[in-house]
Amino acid sequence: VAELAGPEALVAAADGGDPRALARLISLVENGSPQLRSVMRLIAPRTGQARFLGLTGAPGVGKSTVTGALVRAYRDAGLRVAVLAVDPTSPFTGGALLGDRVRMQEHATDGGVFIRSMASRGHLGGLSRAAPQALRILDAAGFDVVMIETVGVGQAEVEIASLADTTMVIVAPGMGDSVQAAKAGILEIADVFVVNKSDRPGAQEATRDLRNMLAMSRYDEGAWKPPIVLASAMSGEGIDDLFIRLNDHASWLAESGEGERRRVARAREEITVLAVAQVRERLGALPGEAHLEDLAAQVASGKLDPYSAADQLISP
Numbered sequence: 026v027a028e029l030a031g032p033e034a035l036v037a038a039a040d041g042g043d044p045r046a047l048a049r050l051i052s053l054v055e056n057g058s059p060q061l062r063s064v065m066r067l068i069a070p071r072t073g074q075a076r077f078l079g080l081t082g083a084p085g086v087g088k089s090t091v092t093g094a095l096v097r098a099y100r101d102a103g104l105r106v107a108v109l110a111v112d113p114t115s116p117f118t119g120g121a122l123l124g125d126r127v128r129m130q131e132h133a134t135d136g137g138v139f140i141r142s143m144a145s146r147g148h149l150g151g152l153s154r155a156a157p158q159a160l161r162i163l164d165a166a167g168f169d170v171v172m173i174e175t176v177g178v179g180q181a182e183v184e185i186a187s188l189a190d191t192t193m194v195i196v197a198p199g200m201g202d203s204v205q206a207a208k209a210g211i212l213e214i215a216d217v218f219v220v221n222k223s224d225r226p227g228a229q230e231a232t233r234d235l236r237n238m239l240a241m242s243r244y245d246e247g248a249w250k251p252p253i254v255l256a257s258a259m260s261g262e263g264i265d266d267l268f269i270r271l272n273d274h275a276s277w278l279a280e281s282g283e284g285e286r287r288r289v290a291r292a293r294e295e296i297t298v299l300a301v302a303q304v305r306e307r308l309g310a311l312p313g314e315a316h317l318e319d320l321a322a323q324v325a326s327g328k329l330d331p332y333s334a335a336d337q338l339i340s341p
């Protein structure tokens with residue numbers, strides 16, 4: 026059914042929680058299908074209900090294990106949960122996902138849980154364009170919580186994290202992660218820090234490093250101060266505490282108005298990205314585009330400045 030169905034049938038089936046219809050809709054997003062336009066129009070009235078939780082951190086810190094433990098906690102609370110694993114670094118869906126599958130296996134037969142990964146297909150811009158649309162689909166399908174796991178440390182990851190209402194930055198002891206995190210500017214995006222693998226030596230030191238770094242930031246009255254949660258996701262230790270901190274943050278988002286501000290900011294970004302893409306499409310090639318290579322060589326060698334080159338690209 027899901028293979029041949031048009032947008033209306035797919036959206037209706039996805040609303041009923043049909044995982045195949047959901048998977049098909051997300052494939053439309055990945056492939057940039059022309060059907061997306063009508064899908065997005067159909068689902069718009071059903072969006073705006075889900076909570077988006079982002080998890081980010083260096084490879085192997087335990088993002089998927091934390092995700093699995095949180096899925097369990099939200100299921101116990103009677104909520105439906107979707108997980109979107111996004112890998113901005115690899116063009117293909119690879120081994121990491123296979124590992125995720127194993128870690129998420131206990132949820133595989135639970136109709137209240139949907140797990141899906143998205144690869145970048147080699148285009149960073151493509152992914153930051155696609156991820157918000159995938160989140161819209163999951164939101165419209167009635168999931169209460171949508172978790173977004175991103176791998177790696179870098180700009181793409183920061184961009185994906187900006188899609189979340191609440192972003193968890195996960196570190197693990199003994200990997201110098203907390204210091205790395207600070208370097209990558211990832212500290213600023215954290216709403217909650219998780220020191221995972223706290224069963225291992227060095228967890229206290231990692232916590233202290235983070236606390237020292239946080240102590241250097243100044244917080245305005247009423248601002249959110251990111252808590253540091255010690256956890257051992259494998260055994261489930263600390264997940265109760267994390268669950269509470271995430272709910273605290275949700276309350277703060279609602280009361281401070283920051284939640285609404287983030288949602289509007291996200292929508293603004295989404296609109297702009299789509300509009301710019303459309304403008305480029307309508308313009309077609311720039312008049313001077315045939316000379317781009319030549320202009321680039323001139324700018325590279327210092328014969329021409331980039332502003333003048335841009336002028337010549339527009340009116341050769």
Ligand SMILES: Nc1nc2c(ncn2[C@@H]2O[C@H](COP(=O)(O)OP(=O)(O)OP(=O)(O)O)[C@@H](O)[C@H]2O)c(=O)[nH]1
Binds near residue numbers: 082089128223225
């Ligand atoms: N000792 C210990 N090991 C853990 C804990 N949580 C996860 N691990 C292990 O750490 C390894 C990596 O865990 P994942 O959850 O796959 O980490 P990840 O950050 O999702 O990894 P990538 O998606 O590949 O970046 C696995 O072998 C887990 O079993 C923990 O609390 N304690």
Ligand SMILES: [Mg+2]
Binds near residue numbers: 088090174
């Ligand atoms: Mg993972």
